[in-house]
Amino acid sequence: MRQEVSARISELNATYGSIEKVSDPEALAESIRELEAQAGDPSLWDDPSHAQKVTSALSAAQAKLRKLESLRGRLDDLPVMYELAEEEGDASIADSELEDLAAAIDALEVTTMLSGPYDEREAVLNIRSGAGGVDAADWAEMLMRMYTRWAEKHGHKVDVYDISYAEEAGIKSATFVVHGEYMYGQLSVEQGAHRLVRISPFDNQARRQTSFAEVEVLPVVEQTDSIEVPDSEIRVDVYRSSGPGGQSVNTTDSAVRLTHIPTGIVVTCQNEKSQIQNKASAMRVLQAKLLDRKRQEERAELDALGAGGNASWGNQMRSYVLHPYQMVKDLRTNYEVGDPSKVLDGDIDGFLEAGIRWRMAEGGANTGA
Structure with missing residues (x-):
């Protein structure tokens, strides 16, 4: 194996080792087992909202573990690929795999840097x-x-x-x-x-x-964020949607405009046919804006104290x-x-x-x- 290739593989192993320490595949596997047990409980769907969270968390954890195991397997196989390439006198396939693997590990390393309180959100x-x-x-x-x-x-x-x-x-x-x-x-x-x-x-x-x-x-607001917006603080206007859309979108007063009276923040939504759906979507965006405003105010207070x-x-x-x-x-x-x-x-x-x-x-x- 060429010296520069050997050094590159050693470097990738070191990087991936750091990723494994942060990701902790064993803890992830244990979490999957616990989520699978919850998902197998017949009473889970008595609370559809909780059931959706459990199944989503299980799917995400399984996908993450599969990616970790796949990258580890590819990394372990790489020296063997180069040995075979040397025998055949053509290292092009092995070189291509090395570059693809390096890019995948690099991208995974970046996700380990996303540790902010809202980074996992949509x-x-x-x-x-x-x-x-x-x-x-x-x-x-x-x-x-x-x-x-x-x-x-x-x-x-x-x-x-x-x-x-x-x-x-x-x-x-x-x-x-x-x-x-x-x-x-x-x-x-x-x-x-x-x-x-x-x-x-x-x-x-x-x-x-x-x-x-x-x-x-x-970040998309979740129920646990406790951003409560009293109805008395919101003005709701409905109007006919504009722009491209289906018949019912453009011929009924389904579009919704929410105005948060204390802050003056205005949010509109017109993509759904139902006024109720548009109001729910607009409320999610309004809550996200209010959450962001709250975070900015808290950060400003920290900065004023020299902690930001x-x-x-x-x-x-x-x-x-x-x-x-x-x-x-x-x-x-x-x-x-x-x-x-x-x-x-x-x-x-x-x-x-x-x-x-x-x-x-x-x-x-x-x-x-």
Whole structure:
């Protein structure tokens, strides 16, 4: 086996050993046995909400253990693959497996860094167009597509709660949920202002235009968060949905707008046919915003006492340049790529990983912590 390959495998073993210490496969297996016992109890479904939590936790734990065991097996098999490759005089398959395995272990290592109190949650994303007129509205829609494409590639379901379409093109704002474990932990590093530089397709003189869109990322609220919102603090408005949709969506007053009177926070939802469903979805987003507001106030108090870290990511966090050159660069991590089209098609894993590592290096201050 080549010396550099041997050194690489030793390095991967060391990294994976650290991951195993954090993940603790034996404790995970014990947890699975306990959850399986609960899932096998005939009375479990007497409480559907609790049953759903148990089955979801069991499925997630089983998937996590399978991944750990699979990576360990692949890592143990790698030296054998290279021995066979040397006999055949072709190491291309073994080299490919080494690179794939290194990427998988690297990605798993990043998830072990997601230890904030809300990191395991699903994520609510709010995208709003900023300065730049019609280009900014178009840019906001491009960002929404980028995140939904990323979610689709990784098998995560996306539910769109609300879209406010701009008059000429693009969107004024959008609110959607990305389902799946650790979605908030991963996507929270995307919060901030995203800047686009390009030749405007809406300018008949083909001039270069700079436009901005703001991305807000919130954890989905669970019942245990104790964010109670009295009915007396909420104004409920119903109206007819706008934009693309089925007949009943556009012909009945099913859309809901909730206004939290004490804070002035406004949330809308129009993706469901039922007014009741839209109100429930809007309430989840409102609770997420109130939870985020509460966390920010608590962090501000800590910072005032000198106990806080870097509580703000700053405003402009990433630039996407399509003209006069091609580049996407994160201004916090300095991570950059030269193919914006791939990034805008959902290839943002490198940026997410760099952001999570940067956040850890800054002291582990999670935007949701």
